[in-house]
Amino acid sequence: MSETWIHILIIVCVLLGMVTIAAGLIYVERRMLAVWQERYGPNRVGPFGIFQVMADMVKIFFKEDWIPGFVDRKVFIVAPTIIMITTLLSFAIVPFAPGIVVANLNVGILFFLAMSSLGAYTIVLAGWASNNKYSLIGGLRGAAQMISYEVFMGLSLMGVVILAGSFNMTDIVMAQKGMWNVVPQFIGFVIFFIAGLAETHRLPFDIPEAESELIAGFHSEYSGMKFGMFFVGEYLGITLVSAMTTVLFFGGWLGPSFLPPIVWFLIKMFAFILVFVLLRASLPRPRYDQLMSWGWKILLPLALLNLLVTGAIVLYNQ
Amino acid sequence: MTTTDNDIISELKNKFGEAILMAQPTKDEFPTVWVDAAHIAEVLKYLKNEISRPYKMLYDLTAIDEQAKVHKVHQDSKFTIVYLLLSFDRNNFIRIKVPLSSDKPSVTSITKIWPAANWYEREVYDMFGVNFEGHPHLRRILMPGTWKGHPLQKCHPARATEMGPFQLPEDKQDEEQDMLKFKPEEWGLSKSNNDEEFMFLNLGPQHPGTHGVLRLVLQLDGESIVNVVPDIGFHHRGAEKMGERQSWHTYIPYTDRVEYLGGVMNNFPYVMCVEKLAGIQIPDRAKVIRIMLSELFRISSHLVWYGTFAQDLGMMTPVFLTFYDREKLFGIVEAITGDRMHPNWFRIGGVAQDLPNGWEKMVKDFLDYFPKRLKEYDKMVMRNNIFKARTVGIGVYTTEEAIEWGVTGAGLRATGFEWDFRKKQPYSGYEQFEFDIPTAQNGDCYDRAVVRVEEMRQSLRIIKQCLDNMPEGPYKSDHPATTPPIKKYTMIHIETLINHFLNVTWGPVIPAGEAFVGVEATKGHNGYYLTSDGSTGSYRTRIRTPSFPHMQFVPEISKGYTIADLLAILGSVDYVLSDVDR
Numbered sequence: 001m002s003e004t005w006i007h008i009l010i011i012v013c014v015l016l017g018m019v020t021i022a023a024g025l026i027y028v029e030r031r032m033l034a035v036w037q038e039r040y041g042p043n044r045v046g047p048f049g050i051f052q053v054m055a056d057m058v059k060i061f062f063k064e065d066w067i068p069g070f071v072d073r074k075v076f077i078v079a080p081t082i083i084m085i086t087t088l089l090s091f092a093i094v095p096f097a098p099g100i101v102v103a104n105l106n107v108g109i110l111f112f113l114a115m116s117s118l119g120a121y122t123i124v125l126a127g128w129a130s131n132n133k134y135s136l137i138g139g140l141r142g143a144a145q146m147i148s149y150e151v152f153m154g155l156s157l158m159g160v161v162i163l164a165g166s167f168n169m170t171d172i173v174m175a176q177k178g179m180w181n182v183v184p185q186f187i188g189f190v191i192f193f194i195a196g197l198a199e200t201h202r203l204p205f206d207i208p209e210a211e212s213e214l215i216a217g218f219h220s221e222y223s224g225m226k227f228g229m230f231f232v233g234e235y236l237g238i239t240l241v242s243a244m245t246t247v248l249f250f251g252g253w254l255g256p257s258f259l260p261p262i263v264w265f266l267i268k269m270f271a272f273i274l275v276f277v278l279l280r281a282s283l284p285r286p287r288y289d290q291l292m293s294w295g296w297k298i299l300l301p302l303a304l305l306n307l308l309v310t311g312a313i314v315l316y317n318q
Numbered sequence: 319m320t321t322t323d324n325d326i327i328s329e330l331k332n333k334f335g336e337a338i339l340m341a342q343p344t345k346d347e348f349p350t351v352w353v354d355a356a357h358i359a360e361v362l363k364y365l366k367n368e369i370s371r372p373y374k375m376l377y378d379l380t381a382i383d384e385q386a387k388v389h390k391v392h393q394d395s396k397f398t399i400v401y402l403l404l405s406f407d408r409n410n411f412i413r414i415k416v417p418l419s420s421d422k423p424s425v426t427s428i429t430k431i432w433p434a435a436n437w438y439e440r441e442v443y444d445m446f447g448v449n450f451e452g453h454p455h456l457r458r459i460l461m462p463g464t465w466k467g468h469p470l471q472k473c474h475p476a477r478a479t480e481m482g483p484f485q486l487p488e489d490k491q492d493e494e495q496d497m498l499k500f501k502p503e504e505w506g507l508s509k510s511n512n513d514e515e516f517m518f519l520n521l522g523p524q525h526p527g528t529h530g531v532l533r534l535v536l537q538l539d540g541e542s543i544v545n546v547v548p549d550i551g552f553h554h555r556g557a558e559k560m561g562e563r564q565s566w567h568t569y570i571p572y573t574d575r576v577e578y579l580g581g582v583m584n585n586f587p588y589v590m591c592v593e594k595l596a597g598i599q600i601p602d603r604a605k606v607i608r609i610m611l612s613e614l615f616r617i618s619s620h621l622v623w624y625g626t627f628a629q630d631l632g633m634m635t636p637v638f639l640t641f642y643d644r645e646k647l648f649g650i651v652e653a654i655t656g657d658r659m660h661p662n663w664f665r666i667g668g669v670a671q672d673l674p675n676g677w678e679k680m681v682k683d684f685l686d687y688f689p690k691r692l693k694e695y696d697k698m699v700m701r702n703n704i705f706k707a708r709t710v711g712i713g714v715y716t717t718e719e720a721i722e723w724g725v726t727g728a729g730l731r732a733t734g735f736e737w738d739f740r741k742k743q744p745y746s747g748y749e750q751f752e753f754d755i756p757t758a759q760n761g762d763c764y765d766r767a768v769v770r771v772e773e774m775r776q777s778l779r780i781i782k783q784c785l786d787n788m789p790e791g792p793y794k795s796d797h798p799a800t801t802p803p804i805k806k807y808t809m810i811h812i813e814t815l816i817n818h819f820l821n822v823t824w825g826p827v828i829p830a831g832e833a834f835v836g837v838e839a840t841k842g843h844n845g846y847y848l849t850s851d852g853s854t855g856s857y858r859t860r861i862r863t864p865s866f867p868h869m870q871f872v873p874e875i876s877k878g879y880t881i882a883d884l885l886a887i888l889g890s891v892d893y894v895l896s897d898v899d900r
Contacts, residue, residue: 036635037634037638037639038638038639039642133519133520203632203634204632204704206632212526212629212632213527213882213885215526282633282698283632283633283702283704284631284702284705284708285631285632285633286704286708287707287708287880288541288880288882289880290707
């Protein structure tokens with residue numbers, strides 16, 4: 001009985017925690033960008049502007065939920081929910097600390113990959129349903145980008161799986177007790193992080209929305225809370241990729257014992273989130289075809305090579 | 319300017335005989351020839367292709383409605399078409415005028431000689447109702463397609479109050495909207511090739527990447543651009559028409575807004591042109607002050623370009639940093655002139671006020687501060703590999719193409735052609751300053767950026783020299799046409815008082831004549847061609863802006879690239895819509 005309750009408590013905490021973090025990131029990002037760009041950022045609502053997110057939320061909930069007349073209504077409504085659902089579901093397999101995991105699946109990584117593949121639908125469907133040329137171009141770009149980066153993402157993780165001998169996330173964390181995976185799997189880490197950027201389509205991989213080219217790309221026609229879902233979905237994606245990087249390559253909750261495991265986890269995760277923000281502040285956007293050829297011609301062979309070498313070394317050591 | 323001025327006129331007379339009607343002396347001393355309308359194409363072809371040291375660039379093409387003029391040069395002309403050609407070999411202009419005396423004026427199109435004439439002729443048609451025979455697509459360019467009348471004709475009202483209240487009933491609204499619909503057939507574009515249909519994408523007039531109200535219709539094959547049709551005129555404010563109803567003095571604020579990033583740089587050619595017409599000599603201090611302010615604005619304008627160009631390529635941060643620096647510049651400009659973006663501070667005969675106490679320190683602080691920032695930007699933008707991948711080899715054109723299409727400024731210098739009007743035809747004392755003309759070799763987006771970044775460094779050098787060598791003396795000439803006149807003697811000397819009273823109330827009377835003065839402005843060569851009919855206002859104000867031909871050139875350099883590249887090209891061209899539309 002009590003175990004069930006604890007489990008439900010964990011589910012609720014993870015769900016609320018992640019959504020809160022994602023929403024809070026809006027503030028964090030705006031503030032950090034401002035710091036790097038010699039301006040103030042939001043600083044009016046509450047001390048240091050920390051209630052800005054709440055103000056934004058109130059605003060966005062009260063906005064007219066408008067659906068343009070020319071769109072494919074049903075798909076238009078469904079599209080933004082997909083990203084929210086798939087990303088939130090992915091958090092189910094993330095072990096935040098010993099025992100704090102929603103679903104300790106033995107195919108954890110595969111579940112994560114499956115969910116992120118489904119996430120691609122959100123862009124494709126939104127772009128298609130909007131019945132707008134800019135959205136369509138954005139959707140096409142997004143589909144191509146996400147499908148190709150999916151491949152390297154999967155491959156880059158296989159090295160980790162080989163080292164741990166398991167798809168289970170908790171096992172992978174435990175396998176890093178001696179040494180974090182980032183050392184033997186450095187190439188895998190780099191590729192995973194790049195693919196993660198592409199999955200969340202953040203600058204420099206924001207090609208599906210490419211503000212200066214496509215206005216807002218696939219979500220040009222969205223407003224109100226439907227737009228809000230894309231927005232929060234993006235931040236959820238950042239949180240997810242940062243959490244996964246922490247778990248897979250940086251030892252998850254592992255760390256010196258003067259801090260509780262969950263704190264170590266959060267510190268690492270936030271460090272990666274800040275890297276995301278920093279990247280956005282500093283890099284330009286490559287062209288769509290450059291991004292694709294870079295992926296297929298450089299990242300894919302590298303990921304394969306990494307997998308091959310890791311496998312060979314593991315076999316040799318046995 | 320050179321001794322060959324009269325040679326070219328006699329050469330034309332020998333060659334074409336009767337077709338050359340007469341030569342006209344002008345205040346700018348450009349050789350000016352009236353040519354019979356029937357022979358204009360041959361004469362221009364000869365000047366472009368056959369003559370030694372040819373006039374390769376069609377620098378400007380405009381018209382004058384002569385019907386209300388008192389001091390006529392050609393008695394029968396109702397409309398005069400004015401061609402201004404530039405020879406780089408001679409380092410001189412030639413002005414060709416064609417009198418049209420019919421009520422339905424018509425002249426041969428020269429689009430076959432210069433493709434760049436296309437938009438200019440459309441503009442003349444739009445503004446004056448002059449027909450161009452053989453023009454591939456003669457339709458309105460700046461005014462809406464539904465407009466009645468031709469605004470720059472003297473009979474067209476200049477004020478909204480003269481036109482009756484504006485109404486937009488539903489049928490008129492439909493008509494207006496229908497006029498904005500893009501019909502590919504009208505532009506000779508096919509809807510599909512053999513295999514697939516093209517997509518026609520309407521980029522703008524409201525689009526974050528076009529930097530203003532510019533509409534580009536793209537014919538797309540997938541994401542690659544087959545053709546681009548620019549639709550301009552959304553920013554048209556009738557700046558030239560306003561020149562005809564303002565006094566010489568009260569027109570200065572309008573010039574500020576023609577290229578709204580350039581500030582006083584726009585006052586510069588205008589006041590110099592009026593001064594040339596009136597024969598005013600400017601004291602040295604005013605000259606150097608003008609140069610210093612102009613160079614400050616050149617940096618300011620380039621900073622806006624730098625930041626927004628990076629932003630077009632998806633870089634978020636530079637635009638905030640460059641605007642921060644621009645704010646520092648505006649601090650200086652504000653301390654000196656009292657205003658930031660549009661100081662309206664040059665005056666006919668000098669500048670509005672003397673420099674304030676302590677200006678040296680502000681300028682010096684900026685000179686110390688800014689080079690470090692430029693280095694930082696180099697690291698952040700110019701040396702960024704993704705930035706390079708996006709700009710190197712994109713939007714390439716050669717020097718010949720640039721000249722053919724009337725490209726000036728950084729866009730011309732980026733093709734390896736060292737041509738800066740500050741050096742080649744120095745004005746306001748630029749010949750006394752030491753600076754280099756930055757050039758680059760490939761004529762692509764990256765090289766245009768390289769040239770502009772280096773130009774900022776050269777501007778700093780010029781400002782440094784202004785700071786070190788600011789001459790003492792008056793900031794305003796004591797010529798009677800100087801506006802507002804020096805007040806020192808007004809209370810003790812009746813003639814000065816009368817002059818002061820007239821100049822302040824009516825404005826100065828400028829003797830009849832015409833002149834063109836151009837400056838190396840922020841976007842390219844910007845010039846004013848003023849015709850005075852001996853009154854308190856301009857008879858015809860022609861503003862030759864660099865962005866207009868640059869925008870016309872955009873389709874030529876974007877074919878075959880993708881949408882993303884188009885944005886890089888637009889950013890690298892560095893236009894301002896107010897400068898295109900006027």
